[in-house]
Amino acid sequence: xxxxxxxxxxxxxxxxxxxxxxxxxxxxxxxxxxxxxxxxxxxxxxxxxxxxxxxxxxxxxxxxxxxxxxxxxxxxxxxxxxxxxxxxxxxxxxxxxxxxxxxxxxxxxxxxxxxxxxxxxxxxxxxxxxxxxxxxxxxxxxxxxxxxxxxxxxxxxxxxxxxxxxxxxxxxxxxxxxxxxxxxxxxxxxxxxxxxxxxxxxxxxxxxxxxxxxxxxxxxxxxxxxxxxxxxxxxxxxxxxxxxxxxxxxxxxxxxxxxxxxxxxxxxxxxxxxxxxxxxxxxxxxxxxxxxxxxxxxxxxxxxxxxxxxxxxxxxxxxxxxxxxxxx
Numbered sequence: 001x002x003x004x005x006x007x008x009x010x011x012x013x014x015x016x017x018x019x020x021x022x023x024x025x026x027x028x029x030x031x032x033x034x035x036x037x038x039x040x041x042x043x044x045x046x047x048x049x050x051x052x053x054x055x056x057x058x059x060x061x062x063x064x065x066x067x068x069x070x071x072x073x074x075x076x077x078x079x080x081x082x083x084x085x086x087x088x089x090x091x092x093x094x095x096x097x098x099x100x101x102x103x104x105x106x107x108x109x110x111x112x113x114x115x116x117x118x119x120x121x122x123x124x125x126x127x128x129x130x131x132x133x134x135x136x137x138x139x140x141x142x143x144x145x146x147x148x149x150x151x152x153x154x155x156x157x158x159x160x161x162x163x164x165x166x167x168x169x170x171x172x173x174x175x176x177x178x179x180x181x182x183x184x185x186x187x188x189x190x191x192x193x194x195x196x197x198x199x200x201x202x203x204x205x206x207x208x209x210x211x212x213x214x215x216x217x218x219x220x221x222x223x224x225x226x227x228x229x230x231x232x233x234x235x236x237x238x239x240x241x242x243x244x245x246x247x248x249x250x251x252x253x254x255x256x257x258x259x260x261x262x263x264x265x266x267x268x269x270x271x272x273x274x275x276x277x278x279x280x281x282x283x284x285x286x287x288x289x290x291x292x293x294x295x296x297x298x299x300x301x302x303x304x305x306x307x308x309x310x311x312x313x314x315x316x317x318x319x320x321x322x323x324x325x326x327x328x
Contacts, residue, residue, distance in 0.1 A: 006128040006149070016320040019131045019140040020313055023151045023190035031194050035159050038312035042305065049077075050308070054315040055084035061114040062088045063105070064143065065121045070279055070303055071143050071152070075118050078310035082318075087114065106130055110138055115321075116314065120144040137325070139317050147181045147240070153278055154187030156309040158195060160302050161233055164274050168195050174227055174269075176203040176261060177237030177286050180210045184278045185237060189215055203227035205250075205259060208239075224259050228268045235276040236261045236287040252285045262288045266296065274298045 007025040012018040017030070041050040060079040064072050072088070079086045089105075102121075109117060117134070119127050120143040127142040127149075134140060144150045165171045173192060179185045179202050192200055202210075203221040221227035228234060239250065256262075266273065275287070275296045283289045292299060 006125075009128050009131050012320065012324050014324070016323065017317060018320060018324070019127070019142075020151050020317065021127045021131060021140065021142045021145075022149045023154050023187050023194065024149075026190070026194050028194055028196060031155070031158070031191060034155055034309070034312050034316060035162060037316065038155070038159050038305065038308040039163075041308040041311045045304070049081055050311070051081045051083075052315075053083040054311075055079060055082035055116075055318055058083075058116055058318060059085045059087065059112070059114040060116045060118065060314070061109045062086065062143075063109075063117060063119045063121075064088075064090050065119075066144060068120055068144070070306060071120065071150075074303070074306040075141075075143060075152075075310050077307050078314055079116070081307075082311055082314055084116070084314075102126060102130060103133055106134060110135055115139065116141065116317065118143050122146055124148055137321060139321060141313065141317070144183060147183050148186060150183040150187045151190075152306070152310050152313055153184050154189075154191035155313070156302055156305040157184075157188045157235065157276065157278070158191040159305045159309055160276065160298055161192075161274070162195075163301070163305075164298065165232055168192070168197050170198050171233060172199040172201070172231045173197060173233040173235065174201045174203060174231040175235045175237065176224060176227065176259070178208045178239045179204045179215075179237065180208050181240035182237050186215075188235065189218065193217065201227050201231065203259075205255075207250075224261075225265060225268060228261075228265055231269045232273050233276065234261055234266065234269055234273060235278070236281075237278070238280065238282055238286055252282070256285050256288075260284070260286055260288060261291060263290055263294075266291060276302060278302070 004024050006021040010019040010021040043050055076086050116139045118141045124146040127140050127145055131140040175185050201219045203224050275291050277299050
């Protein structure tokens with residue numbers, strides 16, 4: 001079990017998940033249980049979405065202080081499909097722009113009986129900080145924390161890989177692009193390591209490579225053509241311009257030539273390799289359009305899985321809190 005403070009604060013005294021702040025240190029069986037429940041909620045395109053009343057009587061508040069399309073909408077749909085009442089806040093409609101602290105915002109929502117608070121923010125450590133102050137019946141879910149963590153994205157990426165490559169102990173995954181600034185890469189690493197992936201490779205130019213003490217156990221490459229050799233999964237990452245100074249943002253055309261995932265480069269991977277991207281995607285920068293829309297792409301499946309994974313997380317957290325109430 002991890003000694004990371006975020007990993008510790010997210011558990012109740014019995015060791016169950018009360019909040020979801022990080023995937024670091026989560027056990028194989030915990031991750032598998034979440035993925036299995038998410039798979040239960042998955043429906044084929046064209047079918048009616050899964051629904052139940054796991055969150056009936058609960059109020060879910062989405063607090064998104066950074067832009068989001070996929071994560072915010074999928075959390076909203078997930079909560080509604082589980083029977084919750086849902087309220088959405090953003091930077092422009094929040095009293096935070098008037099100087100209100102995050103904790104005062106949390107306390108206000110808590111007083112209105114919002115009991116599941118979903119947070120996205122650029123400030124490192126904020127989800128774990130707020131989790132330490134909320135009432136015992138209130139849960140915090142991390143929907144994206146600075147460059148550090150995006151746990152539900154890590155879970156949906158793992159689910160997508162497992163759907164195509166069921167024996168994860170034999171799967172080699174490459175995550176390529178802006179690793180240094182990517183919360184997606186960090187949470188995917190935590191999820192895949194916990195699930196016993198055969199090999200995880202990261203590939204980035206020197207200026208986008210994380211620090212030497214980060215991502216222990218992975219294989220690092222600065223040559224994308226070597227990195228992609230023989231892998232089963234290729235995940236391309238967006239350049240995180242919002243986390244860089246203007247002087248460090250690379251020229252898009254030059255980056256694509258040197259490091260973009262193209263059809264020619266994909267021929268070095270396994271013939272049945274899949275192509276992933278967490279979105280939003282800069283076409284023909286980190287990933288060629290022909291690949292994004294091609295037969296190997298599972299990008300839209302990742303989006304579909306996002307709703308199912310967030311349903312699984314919400315249902316699991318609500319069940320754990322109810323179990324804690326019964327003990328008390």
